[in-house]
Amino acid sequence: MSHWYYVALAYGAFTLLLCWDFAMPRLALKKTARALALRLRRKKPL
Amino acid sequence: MNKIILWFNQTGSPARFDVFATRWAKPSFILAFLLLAIGIYGALLSVPADYKQGESFRILYIHVPAAWMSLSIFVIMALQSAIALVWRIKVCELIAMASAPVGAMFTAVTLISGAVWGKPTWGTWWTWDPRLTSELVLLFLYLGVMGLYSAIDDRRAAARAAGFLAIIGMVNVPIVHFAVTWWNTLHQGETIRLIGPSKMDSSMLWPLLTLVVATKLWYIGSVLVRARVLNLQQETQKQWAIERYGDTP
Numbered sequence: 225m226s227h228w229y230y231v232a233l234a235y236g237a238f239t240l241l242l243c244w245d246f247a248m249p250r251l252a253l254k255k256t257a258r259a260l261a262l263r264l265r266r267k268k269p270l
Numbered sequence: 271m272n273k274i275i276l277w278f279n280q281t282g283s284p285a286r287f288d289v290f291a292t293r294w295a296k297p298s299f300i301l302a303f304l305l306l307a308i309g310i311y312g313a314l315l316s317v318p319a320d321y322k323q324g325e326s327f328r329i330l331y332i333h334v335p336a337a338w339m340s341l342s343i344f345v346i347m348a349l350q351s352a353i354a355l356v357w358r359i360k361v362c363e364l365i366a367m368a369s370a371p372v373g374a375m376f377t378a379v380t381l382i383s384g385a386v387w388g389k390p391t392w393g394t395w396w397t398w399d400p401r402l403t404s405e406l407v408l409l410f411l412y413l414g415v416m417g418l419y420s421a422i423d424d425r426r427a428a429a430r431a432a433g434f435l436a437i438i439g440m441v442n443v444p445i446v447h448f449a450v451t452w453w454n455t456l457h458q459g460e461t462i463r464l465i466g467p468s469k470m471d472s473s474m475l476w477p478l479l480t481l482v483v484a485t486k487l488w489y490i491g492s493v494l495v496r497a498r499v500l501n502l503q504q505e506t507q508k509q510w511a512i513e514r515y516g517d518t519p
Contacts, residue, residue: 234386
């Protein structure tokens with residue numbers, strides 16, 4: 225088996241983990257900010 | 271007051287920290303992406319194959335920077351935790367706790383890339399070598415810090431408990447680093463030195479140095495975004511958070 229298979233496997237795992245690290249905190253930030261905005265909207269008198 | 275001390279005091283306020291983190295996370299990531307692209311291009315396409323290891327040596331271009339990050343992030347996390355424990359500085363708690371998932375990610379990259387490199391080179395994915403085992407313990411320590419931080423409801427108490435674990439876990443850092451000199455291991459010794467000549471030829475060194483800088487910038491960007499999240503989660507009742515995030519669609 226060519227060693228390129230292992231190289232692709234390692235770089236694939238590296239890319240996947242970097243994508244996870246990039247996306248997760250952004251999603252969490254959006255979720256927290258949305259929850260805060262929703263709470264304020266609920267509190268506002270109609 | 272001294273300008274630097276004044277800056278530290280001001281950035282220590284949660285509202286100011288949010289502005290600071292928002293401002294600097296993006297440029298850090300842009301630079302990190304750019305250097306990652308250049309470094310990976312160099313590692314995969316520009317440098318020649320190693321005369322002994324063949325193509326598989328290209329894995330080391332991500333393995334080595336990730337391994338360095340796994341250790342240095344743990345030191346930063348323990349230092350920030352110690353500062354937070356002594357002076358009760360909230361931003362230090364946030365940075366320490368935000369560092370744990372990034373450190374765990376780099377440790378996972380180190381272990382996975384090491385295993386993938388080990389298969390064609392050593393003939394096995396894993397061996398209970400001191401360097402490999404202590405790096406695995408490092409991953410468990412990161413996961414322990416993250417788990418402890420999420421297990422306690424009071425955020426400040428959780429950060430103190432997890433910070434304490436990070437400080438105790440520092441014992442493992444020199445073990446990982448010196449494992450190759452203290453014990454007779456399968457893992458190779460130092461190839462690249464920050465001070466003094468490296469064993470790697472300079473024509474093959476530049477992608478590695480580029481990726482070392484890229485991973486450091488990545489850590490700065492990631493820790494700033496993660497600290498922003500933790501900061502906002504604790505400050506949702508505060509006026510500054512309501513003013514800044516109250517109209518999020």
